[in-house]
């Protein structure tokens with residue numbers, strides 16, 4: 001199985017690039033942000049819980065996020081592999097993902113990290129706000145909070161996979177196609 005973690009700060013282009021990787025490699029795309037937003041839209045209990053955190057730019061607590069991710073993985077027993085987009089976002093989530101995938105004899109293949117400077121991220125998110133309808137993209141204070149949370153809680157997850165020899169950084173500046181090529185070239189044995 002090919003299990004890719006697509007990593008990077010808010011606005012780095014994870015969602016856009018996931019679409020390319022899904023098409024090219026026949027993987028199942030699991031975006032925790034998308035799953036939370038679909039729960040918010042459907043008015044589920046999980047959606048109500050997640051919404052308060054998301055609107056403030058904070059992380060949804062690990063316990064519910066990990067349980068949700070596990071149940072999504074188990075919905076796709078026939079998958080050739082997964083792209084994890086927006087997960088893991090904490091070291092505890094990374095440990096849970098490793099355990100979950102190792103138990104299924106399909107460990108993480110690699111972490112590909114899109115690298116984009118902070119000023120560019122802020123511009124991209126404010127531009128995306130015009131069409132995304134996402135309240136967390138429209139408010140500069142919430143954008144800053146998301147970037148701060150990324151730096152404090154999520155960035156350390158890179159070392160977790162670097163220590164396993166599974167980390168590759170990829171320049172996230174360029175055309176969508178150029179970045180897609182860089183990502184595909186960084187996937188091991190494919």
Ligand code: ADP
Nearest residue numbers: 010011032033053054058059060065086087089
């Ligand atoms: P972006 O990467 O642009 O911030 P996402 O759609 O991945 O957008 O995430 C939006 C929000 O959803 C996050 O700010 C956070 O509140 C919540 N979220 C998404 N994934 C996770 C996760 N793995 N753990 C905790 N919260 C998450």
